[in-house]
Structure formats: structure tokens, C-alpha cells
Amino acid sequence: MSALTLNLLGDLEVIRDGQAVPLPPSKKTRALLAYLALHARPFSREHLCDLLWELPDDPRGSLRWSLSKLRRLVDDPGHPRLIADRLSVSLDTRAMDIDVNALHAALDTHAETSDPATLEAIAARYRGPFLEGLDLANLHDFHSWCLAERERALRAQTTLLAALVERLATSSPERALPHAYALVRLSPFDEKARAKLIELLLTLRRPRAADHHFQQGLRLLKQAGIASSGALLRARRGTAAQGVTASPYRSAEVPPSATQPATTETVPDLPWEDRMEAALERLAPDVREVLDWAAVLSPRLDAATLGRVSGLDDAHIGAALEVAERLQFLEATEGGLRFSHERVAHRLYAGISVARRQLMHRHLAERLAQDPALELEHADDLAHHARLSGDPELATRALVTAGRLCLRFCANEQAQRLAQEGIAQAERLSGGRRLCLLLELHEVLLSAAPLDDWEATAETLVMLAERALEHGALAHARLGYQLASHLRWAHGQWANAREEALQSERVTRSADDTEQIIAMAETAKCLAMLERDLDQARAMLADAQKLATQRRLSHPALPMAEGLLAWHADRQDEAETHFKEARTLCKAGGDRLGEFQANESLMMMAVEHGRFDDAQARCAVLAALGERLRDGSEAPFAHAAQGLCHYALTDDAAPLEAALGALRDADAKHRLAWLLNRTARLDLQRARPAAAVMHAREALACAQTLERASEQWVAHRLLVEAHRALDELAAARSHAADMAALDQAPVALWARRGQIAE
Numbered sequence: 001m002s003a004l005t006l007n008l009l010g011d012l013e014v015i016r017d018g019q020a021v022p023l024p025p026s027k028k029t030r031a032l033l034a035y036l037a038l039h040a041r042p043f044s045r046e047h048l049c050d051l052l053w054e055l056p057d058d059p060r061g062s063l064r065w066s067l068s069k070l071r072r073l074v075d076d077p078g079h080p081r082l083i084a085d086r087l088s089v090s091l092d093t094r095a096m097d098i099d100v101n102a103l104h105a106a107l108d109t110h111a112e113t114s115d116p117a118t119l120e121a122i123a124a125r126y127r128g129p130f131l132e133g134l135d136l137a138n139l140h141d142f143h144s145w146c147l148a149e150r151e152r153a154l155r156a157q158t159t160l161l162a163a164l165v166e167r168l169a170t171s172s173p174e175r176a177l178p179h180a181y182a183l184v185r186l187s188p189f190d191e192k193a194r195a196k197l198i199e200l201l202l203t204l205r206r207p208r209a210a211d212h213h214f215q216q217g218l219r220l221l222k223q224a225g226i227a228s229s230g231a232l233l234r235a236r237r238g239t240a241a242q243g244v245t246a247s248p249y250r251s252a253e254v255p256p257s258a259t260q261p262a263t264t265e266t267v268p269d270l271p272w273e274d275r276m277e278a279a280l281e282r283l284a285p286d287v288r289e290v291l292d293w294a295a296v297l298s299p300r301l302d303a304a305t306l307g308r309v310s311g312l313d314d315a316h317i318g319a320a321l322e323v324a325e326r327l328q329f330l331e332a333t334e335g336g337l338r339f340s341h342e343r344v345a346h347r348l349y350a351g352i353s354v355a356r357r358q359l360m361h362r363h364l365a366e367r368l369a370q371d372p373a374l375e376l377e378h379a380d381d382l383a384h385h386a387r388l389s390g391d392p393e394l395a396t397r398a399l400v401t402a403g404r405l406c407l408r409f410c411a412n413e414q415a416q417r418l419a420q421e422g423i424a425q426a427e428r429l430s431g432g433r434r435l436c437l438l439l440e441l442h443e444v445l446l447s448a449a450p451l452d453d454w455e456a457t458a459e460t461l462v463m464l465a466e467r468a469l470e471h472g473a474l475a476h477a478r479l480g481y482q483l484a485s486h487l488r489w490a491h492g493q494w495a496n497a498r499e500e501a502l503q504s505e506r507v508t509r510s511a512d513d514t515e516q517i518i519a520m521a522e523t524a525k526c527l528a529m530l531e532r533d534l535d536q537a538r539a540m541l542a543d544a545q546k547l548a549t550q551r552r553l554s555h556p557a558l559p560m561a562e563g564l565l566a567w568h569a570d571r572q573d574e575a576e577t578h579f580k581e582a583r584t585l586c587k588a589g590g591d592r593l594g595e596f597q598a599n600e601s602l603m604m605m606a607v608e609h610g611r612f613d614d615a616q617a618r619c620a621v622l623a624a625l626g627e628r629l630r631d632g633s634e635a636p637f638a639h640a641a642q643g644l645c646h647y648a649l650t651d652d653a654a655p656l657e658a659a660l661g662a663l664r665d666a667d668a669k670h671r672l673a674w675l676l677n678r679t680a681r682l683d684l685q686r687a688r689p690a691a692a693v694m695h696a697r698e699a700l701a702c703a704q705t706l707e708r709a710s711e712q713w714v715a716h717r718l719l720v721e722a723h724r725a726l727d728e729l730a731a732a733r734s735h736a737a738d739m740a741a742l743d744q745a746p747v748a749l750w751a752r753r754g755q756i757a758e
Contacts, residue, residue, distance in 0.1 A: 004074060004081075005097040008034055009153060010127030012134060014073055021073060022416065025423035027134055028052045029066040031142060033073070034131055036082075036091035037098055038149065044088050051142050063089075065456065099125040100149075103156050119164055123179065126157045158186050158193075165196055173203045184213070189224055191217065195235035202236075208277050210236065276344060279327050280351075286312060290320035291329065294339070295348035296360045300381060301330075301337040309363060362389035369401050376409040383418055392428040396437045399425060403444035408590030410628035415448040432471035439464050439476045443483055447593055450632045454491055458484045462500065465507075474511040478504045478519045485526055492669055492706050494530050501526035502533075505540065513551050520544035521557035528564035531709055531746045538565060556585040556594050563601060568710075570749035576605055596625050596634050603641060607678055608750060616645035633668030640675050647682055653691075673702035673711045680718045689725035692718060709745035713752070716742070 007013040012030050014021040023030055032052060036043070045063060053059035067084055074081040074091070081092045093101075099122075106114065106122045130150040137143050161183040168176035180197040187193050194217040201210035217232045283291070293310045294301050307317045321337070324330040331340045339345040352360070365386040368378055379402040386398030399422030406415035422441040426434050442461060451457050465480025481504035489497035501523045508519035521544045527537035541561050548558060563578030579601045586594035599622050606615035619642040626635035640663045643656030656679060663672055676699035683692035700715035716735045723732035 003097070004076075004095070005099075006033075006037055006093075007099045007125065007127070008037070008131055009099050009103070009125060009157075010129070010132050012131060022420055024066070024069040024073070025420055026066065026069070027136060027424065027427055028062070029069050031131070031134055031136055031146075032063075032066050033070055033091075034134070035142070035145070036089065037093055037096070038100070040093065042083070042088040042090035045086075048089060052136075052139060068453065100130060100153050103153060103160065107156055107159055116164065116167055119160060120179075123157065123160050123164060123182070126153075126182075129154065154186065158183060158190075161186070162193065165193075165200075169196065169200060169203075173200050176200055177204065188220055189226060191221065191226075191229055191231045195231040198232065198235040212277070276329075276347065279329075280347065283323070286316050287320040287323050290317060291324055291348050292352055293360065294324075294330070294337070295345045295352070296357065296364065296385075298339055298342075298345040298349075300378075301339075303337070309360075309367070358388065358390035361385040361387075362391060362394060365389055365394060365398050369398060374405055376405060376411055379403075379405045379411070379414065379418070383421075392425060393433055393437075396422050396425045396429065396441075400437060400440045400444065403441070403448070404590070407444060407447050407592065410592055412448045412629065415444055419445040419448060432468070432473050435464055435468045435471060436473050436476040439468065439480050439483070443479060446483060446487065451487075454487055458487045458493075458496075461487070465503075469507055474508050475515045477507045478511070478515060481507065482519075482522050482526075489526065489529060490668070494532070494707055497526065498530055498532050501530075513547055514553060517544050517548045517551070517553055518555055518557065521548075521555055521561055525557045525561035525564060528561055528568065531568070531748070534565065534568065534746055537561070541565065554585060556582050556589065556591060556598075559585065560594070560598060560601075563598075567601070567605065567750065568746075568748040570753065572605060572609070572750075576602065579605070592625065592629055593634075596622065596629060599625065600637070604674065607641075607644070612645045612648040616642065616649065619645055633663065633666035633671055636662040636666045637668060637671045637675070644675060644678055644682070647679070651686060653679075669702040669706055670708065670711075673699045673706065673708065673715070675699075676702070677711060677714045677718060680715075680722070684718065684721055684725070687725075689722040692722040693726070696722060709742055710748040710751045713739060713742050713745075713747045717751075 003017055005013075005015040007015070012023065012034060014023060014033075032048065035048075035051070045060065049059035049063055053062045067082065067089065071080070071082050074096075079095075081096070083090045083092060102122050102125065106119060130153040131146055135143050135146045135150075161179045164179040165176050165183060168179070177197075177200050180193070180200050183193045184190070184197050194213055198210045198213050198217075201207070201213065214232055214236045218228065221228050280288075290306055290310055290312065293306055297305060297309075303314075303317055303321060306312075306321075307314060310317070312320070321330060325332070328340050329344050330337050349357070362385075365382060368374060368382040368385065371378075374382070382398050382405075383395075383402045386395040389395060399418050403415045403418040403422065406412070406418060419441045423438060423445070426437045426441065429437065439461070442457070442464070445451075446457075461480045461484040465477045465484070468474075468480060469477040481500045485497045485500035485504060488494070488500065505519045505523040508515045511519075520540045524537040524541040524544065527533050527540075541558070544558060545562075548554065559578040559581040563575045563582060566572075566578060567575035579598050583595055583598035583602070586592075586598055599618060603615050603618035603622060606612070606618060619638060622638035623635065623642060626638040629635065636659065640656065640659040643653075643659040647653045647656045660672075660675070663675065676695045680692040680696040680699065683689070683695060696715045696718040700712060700719070703711035703715055716739045719735040720732045720739070723729070723735065
């Protein structure tokens with residue numbers, strides 16, 4: 001059984017065997033997990049529906065969907081933690097580590113006598129308010145419960161921190177200090193807590209920091225209309241009157257400013273933090289401006305970026321950096337400029353007003369998003385600055401851009417994480433903006449990883465597309481239907497895939513020319529892949545090509561659709577030219593899945609012509625690309641195709657048979673049918689009719705499930721030959737009759753070339 005940790009203090013977090021687990025994007029699903037985790041008893045389904053879902057939402061259906069997501073999150077093989085029957089639901093938390101439970105348990109066992117190290121470990125798990133960002137204010141009962149638990153956890157944490165400060169203040173003041181700071185952050189109006197912090201700072205010879213907190217404490221009390229008890233003044237005077245013992249906790253020295261003479265406040269006898277504060281206060285305005293931007297950019301600093309964002313010229317930037325290096329605030333490393341200590345960056349950052357900070361982050365996010373040559377290493381930077389801009393829409397758009405950037409460089413796990421965060425972020429938006437961004441984020445998510453519940457996702461995409469259409473967002477409605485069509489095609493629901501492909505073209509008929517071109521090209525490509533409505537596909541593609549020529553536009557779907565239609569019509573050279581063009585456009589545009597599909601088609605054509613050396617070289621490209629793509633059927637197919645070429649060139653089928661298992665597990669029936677038919681053809685060429693029958697029968701079953709006429713024809717043809725070779729004439733006649741039944745089906749001309757004579 002795997003170790004499972006549930007952290008509810010701060011953002012909800014599930015950790016399995018030390019690794020954070022991606023969470024469902026639905027806030028209500030995550031809220032359901034937290035609610036069940038903190039109650040050691042079953043709840044009726046009716047209660048949970050009333051708690052988290054409004055009536056128009058089909059609450060019982062929504063609850064079932066959420067439970068299916070949570071089972072994948074918390075259950076282990078042979079050990080279901082989520083216990084649900086027809087009437088009730090509960091969560092078995094006996095083998096789970098839950099941070100808020102550990103916090104309350106620490107206080108129940110008398111914190112004043114517990115081991116300080118254990119208490120410190122528990123206190124360190126407090127990352128923020130209980131279920132931060134997940135209070136669901138529109139759901140009154142859940143919101144009330146969440147606020148009560150949040151207040152209870154806050155009281156427990158402040159009690160724990162106060163106990164730690166009290167126990168460590170005398171024996172280990174340096175160890176007590178971070179707990180005192182944390183306590184003041186949680187309880188800024190608690191005069192006693194701030195007085196204890198001042199005492200510790202004076203004990204550790206940090207008078208400037210102590211004075212700062214003394215003044216800040218008085219100011220906060222005054223603003224809140226709270227009369228001082230005198231604890232702040234007693235702390236400031238009392239420790240000073242007793243004399244301060246030299247602290248053994250000395251840090252590296254920071255020299256005084258080169259532009260200001262040293263004073264008694266900056267002599268080396270003062271602690272490092274106080275000398276840092278003094279030096280920062282004497283900085284010239286332009287130097288402080290540069291360092292403020294550096295703090296916002298940290299840890300990724302470079303002089304060119306500082307110049308662009310600060311608006312200062314190179315001379316001022318250079319002078320400011322020279323002062324910062326002399327003060328040992330910044331240092332040059334192999335990776336560029338870095339703050340010599342993170343406390344310098346934190347102090348500078350804290351000195352910037354919240355409003356200005358948000359504007360600075362917004363400026364950086366917009367600059368990064370507009371950079372056409374953005375590198376993968378900047379994807380998280382873009383998301384980081386957008387998050388801190390205070391603008392939820394900008395943050396969500398940035399997560400789309402960052403996710404697409406990760407896909408371009410095949411950083412699929414990173415793209416998946418960013419897309420999931422973006423979907424959660426989009427919940428803060430409303431109207432058409434929310435719908436459009438959700439569709440773009442789902443596009444990233446689908447390209448990054450296969451889905452556990454693809455049918456539910458397809459339905460969600462269609463629903464989002466319908467609502468985008470209601471808002472007049474035609475481009476995004478087209479995108480939703482197109483994504484749903486591709487998803488259903490990949491899983492064998494070809495009739496639904498056809499209908500949604502056609503709908504994606506219909507909704508753009510009143511859109512701008514670019515959207516019409518993309519919609520017609522994508523629909524024509526989908527119909528060609530499905531071998532359905534091919535005349536309509538050709539007409540649609542001709543219209544798209546004509547409009548694209550007029551507007552001087554290109555899109556990978558245009559040559560890909562042309563290649564598929566030309567191949568179906570047995571115009572091999574023309575098809576190869578179009579596939580190569582599609583591959584180039586996809587590669588240039590960062591569409592790695594499209595690039596794989598174009599290379600896949602070129603490899604298949606080489607196999608059809610018996611050019612196995614050429615096909616093997618293309619398989620190597622596919623395998624390298626497939627390993628970098630999402631965890632779908634691409635890599636298993638590439639390895640199986642390599643095995644096919646190896647079989648053709650060496651008569652050794654062992655690598656192929658070993659690779660077929662992974663392709664079967666990937667459940668890509670269209671790829672499996674093609675590969676098995678070509679395997680059966682090689683079997684026949686090597687006088688192995690029994691093996692050919694086995695492979696062709698499996699290929700036929702896949703092709704029939706998909707209603708793919710060409711591969712059915714090929715499988716029947718191969719079975720006719722194999723059964724004749726085995727002198728099984730009745731079976732051969734049966735498959736020949738099945739071939740005849742496909743005469744009116746849209747069988748590709750390249751397949752019909754191999755008709756069997758009676």
C-alpha cells in the first residue's frame with residue numbers, strides 16, 4: 001500500500017510516495033475530498049449533493065463524476081479508501097497523513113511538554129489558510145464549514161507557534177526567531193506576540209529590526225483603534241536596559257554604501273540584517289529602482305532584461321549593478337547575476353507596495369508572452385509573473401501560452417501541470433472569456449497526456465463549444481468541436497467523430513476567412529482519416545485552398561488533408577509531397593503530434609511500396625519523437641513499426657511480437673489494424689499462412705470495430721490467400737464474399753490494387 005499524504009493547510013495537495021499527484025481541475029471535487037477527509041463517518045449522497053451542487057447541475061450525476069475522479073486519486077490496488085454505496089459515501093483516512101489533523105493532535109497532547117523538533121516539523125507544514133482559494137463562497141453550507149475550520153486551524157497554529165517561541169526563547173533564540181516571525185505574520189495585532197519578537201531581536205543584537213517592529217506594532221494598533229497594553233514599550237526598553245549579550249549567530253559582513261560614510265549603525269559589530277537595512281536605506285533612487293526590478297525578476301536576472309523593464313539606460317544599469325556587487329547584494333555566477341542571499345531579495349520585494357508589485361509582474365508577464373523566441377526555461381517564469389499580476393484573466397492566458405511552449409519542446413508533464421492549473425484558474429472568470437480559455441487549456445491538456453475519462457472530456461468539449469457558440473465565439477466553438485472529433489476518432493467512435501467534424505465546419509461559415517480555412521481543412525482531414533463523405537471532403541478542401549491562396553495563408557491541415565485524399569486515390573507521389581509539406585509546417589509551428597502523424601504517413605507509404613530501408617529510417621524518427629510525446633499510442637506504434645521493418649529485412653519477428661503487446665495496451669485500433677495487416681502480408685511472403693491468419697483476423701476485428709473499409713478489405717484479401725495456402729477453401733470463399741460486399745464501400749484505390757482472382 002502506498003503512503004498517502006493530504007495537505008489541507010494552504011492549497012490542497014495530495015502526495016503519494018513523496019510525489020505530488022495532479023488534482024482534478026474541479027473545485028467541487030477537491031472540496032469534496034477535503035470534506036470527507038475531515039469527517040470520520042459516512043455521509044448520505046443527498047447531504048453531499050445539497051452541500052456542493054445546485055439543483056440545475058444534476059447533483060447526483062456530478063457527485064458520481066467527482067467520486068470517479070477521487071477514486072483514482074486516493075485508492076490503491078486491493079485497498080479502496082473511498083467507500084461508496086447506493087446511499088452513502090465515506091473516506092477511510094486511517095492510513096493517511098493529514099496535516100491539519102496532525103496540527104490539532106499536537107495541541108491535544110500538550111505542546112508545552114512535547115519534543116520541540118516534532119512540534120517544529122508540524123508547524124512547518126502550515127503553508128497558508130485552510131483550503132486556501134477553495135472556500136466556494138456561493139455554497140453557503142460548505143463556505144460556513146470551511147471558514148469555521150479555517151479559524152480553528154489558525155488558532156491551533158498560533159497556539160503552537162507561541163508554545164515554540166516560549167520554549168526556545170531562552171535556550172535557542174536563533175531557533176525561536178522564525179517561529180516568532182511566523183506568529184506575528186498570522187497575528188499582526190497581537191501585541192504580546194510582537195513584543196516577544198522584539199525581545200528576541202534585541203537578544204540577537206538586531207536593534208534596527210527590533211525598532212522596525214516596535215514602530216510597526218504601534219502603527220497597526222493605532223490604525224485598528226486598539227489601546228496598547230505597554231508590552232511593546234516594555235520589550236524594547238527591558239532587554240536594552242539589561243544589556244545585550246554578544247550573539248554567537250554572526251553572519252557575513254555587508255560593507256557600507258560607497259556613496260555614504262559609515263556610521264555607528266553600520267559598524268561590523270552590528271548583525272548582518274541590520275547592516276543590510278542600513279545600506280538599503282541609503283541607496284540612490286536609480287540604484288534602488290534597478291534592485292527592485294531585480295527582486296521581482298529573481299532568481300533569473302540579467303542586465304539586458306533589467307534595462308528593458310526598468311527604463312534606465314545601460315550606463316545607469318551598469319552603475320547600479322556595480323554598487324550592488326560592492327555591497328555584496330548581487331554576485332556574478334556562471335549562470336548570470338544572483339542575489340548573494342535570498343533575504344536581500346525578500347527584503348527588497350517586501351519594500352515594494354502591493355499595487356506596484358502587481359504592475360511590475362504584469363509588465364514582465366506581458367513582455368514574456370509577446371516574445372516570439374521564448375525558450376522553454378521561461379515557461380514557468382511567464383506563469384509565475386502572471387499569477388502575481390492580480391489579473392486572473394492574464395494569469396489564465398499566460399498558462400495557455402506557457403503550456404503551448406512546453407508542448408513545443410515536448411515537456412509534456414510540465415504542460416499538463418500548467419493546463420490543469422489554468423483550468424482551475426479559469427473558474428475565477430465568467431462569460432465568454434472563461435469558455436474560450438477553458439477550450440484552449442483543454443487543447444493543451446489533450447496534447448500533453450492521455451485522459452482517464454476521455455468520454456466525459458469529449459462531452460465537456462461539446463458542451464463548451466455549444467456555449468461558446470451562444471457567446472458568438474465562433475473560433476473557439478470550432479476548436480471545441482474539432483477537439484471532441486479528434487478525441488472520439490482516436491478511441492474508435494467514428495460516427496460521432498464525423499458529426500462533430502462537420503459541426504466544426506458549420507459553425508465557422510459566418511466567421512472570418514482564417515477560421516473558415518482552418519475549419520474546412522481540419523474537417524476535410526478528419527473525413528479523409530475516417531474514410532467518410534470523401535466527395536464532401538474534396539469539395540471542402542478545394543474551397544479552403546482557394547480561400548487560403550487568396551489570403552496567402554497556410555495551415556498544416558491543408559497539405560495533410562490533401563495528402564490523405566491523394567493517398568486514398570492511389571496518387572502516391574502527390575501524397576508524399578503533401579505529407580512532407582505538412583511535416584515541415586507542423587515542425588515549424590511546434591505541433592509535435594501533427595509532425596508525428598505526417599512522418600507516420602510517410603513511413604506507411606514506404607512500407608506499402610516495400611521500401612523497408614527507407615521505412616526503417618523513418619521509424620527511427622518516429623520512435624525518437626514518440627518517446628518525447630504524451631504517454632499515448634505514438635511511442636508503442638513507432639517501436640512496433642520498427643519491429644515490422646526488422647521482420648521484413650531479417651526474417652526475425654521476435655521484436656515485432658514483443659512490441660505488439662504495448663500497442664494493444666494503448667488501445668489504438670486504427671494503428672494496430674494497419675500494423676497487423678502488414679505483418680500478415682510478410683507472413684504470407686515467408687510461407688507462414690497460419691501466422692498470417694492469426695494476424696489478419698485480429699486486424700479485421702479492429703477494422704470492423706472502427707468501420708474502416710480499406711483495412712477490412714486488406715484483411716479479407718490476406719485471409720483469402722492464407723486460407724487457400726492452408727487448403728481451407730470454404731473459409732477462403734467466405735472472405736472473398738465479404739470482400740465483394742465491400743464493393744460499394746469507400747475502399748482506397750491502393751487497397752483495391754490487390755484484388756484476389758477467383
